Amino acid sequence: MRILVADTSSSVCITGVFEDDKLITENCLDDGKTHSENFMPLIKQSLEDAKLGLSDIDVIGVVIGPGSFTGIRIGIASCKAMAEVIGIKVVPIVSLESLAGNEIGNSEIICSMIDARNNQVYCGIFDGNVERKEELMADDINVILEKINKYDNIVFVGDGAILHKDLIEEKMNGKNIKFSENNKQDVASLGIVTYKKACKSEFLTADEVVPMYLRKSQAERMKNESKDC
Numbered sequence: 001m002r003i004l005v006a007d008t009s010s011s012v013c014i015t016g017v018f019e020d021d022k023l024i025t026e027n028c029l030d031d032g033k034t035h036s037e038n039f040m041p042l043i044k045q046s047l048e049d050a051k052l053g054l055s056d057i058d059v060i061g062v063v064i065g066p067g068s069f070t071g072i073r074i075g076i077a078s079c080k081a082m083a084e085v086i087g088i089k090v091v092p093i094v095s096l097e098s099l100a101g102n103e104i105g106n107s108e109i110i111c112s113m114i115d116a117r118n119n120q121v122y123c124g125i126f127d128g129n130v131e132r133k134e135e136l137m138a139d140d141i142n143v144i145l146e147k148i149n150k151y152d153n154i155v156f157v158g159d160g161a162i163l164h165k166d167l168i169e170e171k172m173n174g175k176n177i178k179f180s181e182n183n184k185q186d187v188a189s190l191g192i193v194t195y196k197k198a199c200k201s202e203f204l205t206a207d208e209v210v211p212m213y214l215r216k217s218q219a220e221r222m223k224n225e226s227k228d229c
Contacts, residue, residue, distance in 0.1 A: 001198060004057045004082075005190045006043065008035040008075030009067030009095045010114075015042045016187035017050040017057075021195040025049035026187040035074045043078070054086055059203075061091040061194030063098060063185075065212040066122045066138065067114065072211045080206040089203035091194050094212060096124030096136060099158050101189030102182040104130055108153040113144075113160030121160035122214055125151065130193060138214035145171040152176055158183055 007014040013035050016026040027042045027049070047054060062079040065072045083090050099112040105128055114122040116138060123144045125134040137144055141164045148154075149172065156168060157180035165179060 001058050001195070002052065002056055003059045003061055003191060003194055003198065004043070004046070005061040005187065005194050006039070006075050006079055007063040007095070007098065007185050007187075007190055008039055008071040009063045009065055010071070010185050011068070012185060013038040013042055014185055014187050014190065015039075015046040016191055017046050017052060018191040018195065021192050023188055023191055028187065035071045039074055039078055043082075054082060057086065058088060059091055059194070059198050060088065061093050061190065061198070062209070063095050063190065064092045064209065065095060066116070066214040067095050069213065072213075076209055076211055080209055083206040090206060090209050091197045091202060092204055092209055093190060093193055093197070094124065094136065095185065096122060097126070097130055097132070097193050098185055098190045100124060100126045100130045101193045102186050103155045103157050103180050104128065104189070104192065107155035107178070109133070109151045109155070111148060111151075111154050111156050111161070113156060113158040113164070115160040115163050116215070120215075121164070123148070123160070130196070136214060141167060142171075155180055
């Protein structure tokens, strides 16, 4: 199974090609340019490095969020178009799942956290095989930590975990916790999670793929607040 993966949910634009769960090529770029400039050239480069054409791909795995609202839209729209052109299905990947894949097999519980600003985080709780144990969350870090305090033997991963490390250690006092050293989205983890889902036929058609935001954008929140005044 040849898999093309893509992640535009963070500041880093990520693409890669896999044969099943084995990485063939990867390309990551964080040069300050927008994903609209970087994404398709990076896809082309990944395919060329793998000596493949788009028609050789069997599955596309794309991160649907949460993360950068604009970046997510760019990645999804491009991957939907490619999937429609070659007539293949898409595996939608949640960024929190992919991030948790950085620590697959390293702890009983994996807690992935992405900074959502203003003391908010996106959070996912998974077992050691990156199977979801809770509904995905987007809330104040203090509220999140109250919800996950029932867990033990946890590895925290992601920029949200690093940002709030002191508070996590304080609130999770007495628990067996540790912090990942790999806190960025990783193409290898994205490929592994995509392959696992593909093997379980967790596919969508291109038309069915939609962004997962978990919360409204800042512009939408400000608009709603102005209506309430």
